[in-house]
Amino acid sequence: SVSIPTESVSTKKVSSALLFTCVAFSAAAHGAHLPITVMADWCIFCWAFSFACTLLVLLVELFGLQARVPVSWSNFPITVACYATLLFFFLRHQLFYRVAHDHRIVSTVFSCLAAVAYMGEVSLSKARPGEVAGYMATAPGLLKVCQTFLACIIFILISSPVTYDHHPALTWCMAVYCICFILSMAVVVLCVGEWTGCLPIPFSKFLLAYGLLAVIMYLSATILWPVFQFNYRRNDDPDTIAASVITAINFLLYFADLVYSARLVFVSG
Numbered sequence: 001s002v003s004i005p006t007e008s009v010s011t012k013k014v015s016s017a018l019l020f021t022c023v024a025f026s027a028a029a030h031g032a033h034l035p036i037t038v039m040a041d042w043c044i045f046c047w048a049f050s051f052a053c054t055l056l057v058l059l060v061e062l063f064g065l066q067a068r069v070p071v072s073w074s075n076f077p078i079t080v081a082c083y084a085t086l087l088f089f090f091l092r093h094q095l096f097y098r099v100a101h102d103h104r105i106v107s108t109v110f111s112c113l114a115a116v117a118y119m120g121e122v123s124l125s126k127a128r129p130g131e132v133a134g135y136m137a138t139a140p141g142l143l144k145v146c147q148t149f150l151a152c153i154i155f156i157l158i159s160s161p162v163t164y165d166h167h168p169a170l171t172w173c174m175a176v177y178c179i180c181f182i183l184s185m186a187v188v189v190l191c192v193g194e195w196t197g198c199l200p201i202p203f204s205k206f207l208l209a210y211g212l213l214a215v216i217m218y219l220s221a222t223i224l225w226p227v228f229q230f231n232y233r234r235n236d237d238p239d240t241i242a243a244s245v246i247t248a249i250n251f252l253l254y255f256a257d258l259v260y261s262a263r264l265v266f267v268s269g
Contacts, residue, residue, distance in 0.1 A: 014058050014077075014121060017084065020114035021051045027106040042156060046087040050114070053080040072194040074134030075141070079192055081121040082136075082145040088115035090153065135191045140207070140260040143253050144184050150250045151181035157243045167231075169224045173247075176221040180214045180254070204264045211258035218251040 025047035057077050060066060066073040088111050126137050135141045154177050158164050164174040187207070190196050196203040226244040 014054060014061070014081075014117075017081075017114050017117035017121065018051065018054045018058055020110045020117060021047060021054060021084075021088075024107045024110035024114060025051060027103045027110070030103060046090070050080075050084040050087060050118075054084065071192050072134055075136035075192045075194075078122065078125040078134070078137045078141070079145060079188060081118050081125060082142055083149065085115055085118040085122055086146065086149045088112070088118060090149075135196075136188065140257055140264075141188075141191065143257045143260070144188050147184045147250055147253050147257070148181055148188065150246050150253070151177055151184070154243050154246050154250075155181075157239045157246070163229065163240065163243075167228045169228045173221040173225045176217040177247075180217060180250075183210050183214065204261065207261040208258070208265050211254065211261045214254045215251070215258050218247070218254050222248050222251045 025044075028043070028047070057080055060069055060073075061077075069076075122142075126142065136144070158174070164170040187210070190199070190203075199206050222244075225247050226240075229240045229244070
């Protein structure tokens with residue numbers, strides 16, 4: 001049997017994802033007539049971000065410039081692929097929100113294909129048991145990506161229109177979303193930029209302290225958001241319900257992240 005190098009398969013998947021993203025974006029820009037809404041702007045951002053970052057990864061891989069790029073190449077490609085996967089899986093549910101045109105059908109189909117290609121890249125790049133890999137290729141690193149992505153979805157749901165200014169408890173929930181998003185994104189940036197050594201405490205202990213804080217804060221938001229929202233808005237409001245569900249999901253992600261961080265500090269130590 002002939003074995004195919006993982007790098008070759010990975011490059012092919014990145015090339016496919018780049019092509020699918022380009023077609024999806026081109027079809028939408030040419031004649032999809034996307035409405036002027038926050039969701040439409042988010043769709044455009046998904047395409048542009050994924051295409052630009054994927055093109056950068058492909059060029060660096062093709063020309064062998066990994067050593068010259070000022071980021072951790074063991075963390076950057078997997079981070080891009082994971083974000084792109086989540087973005088496109090969210091995107092495919094948005095394009096048919098209005099009347100479906102031919103261009104929107106094309107955009108949806110190729111967005112789905114891009115999501116599959118990016119998901120394949122993530123499965124190839126993630127760390128295997130016993131393998132030495134970058135933090136973003138491990139389960140806690142992938143959880144950080146999911147946490148920040150879901151926070152962005154929450155921001156969209158509760159900001160158009162604004163639904164967190166009716167009560168101080170809802171304002172606190174918004175503060176929870178913002179603080180935890182900033183901290184999770186800071187961890188991603190520290191890992192991709194290889195700046196974890198700049199912290200005044202060991203990185204593993206920083207993750208444990210931050211994870212415990214995030215779990216406590218998100219637990220409060222998981223309880224307070226639906227309780228106080230449903231007192232001021234109709235119970236069947238879809239954005240309110242969606243924000244409540246995603247808040248609960250993100251709480252579970254932060255709890256799982258805390259478990260991983262605790263194992264890293266106490267078991268490994």
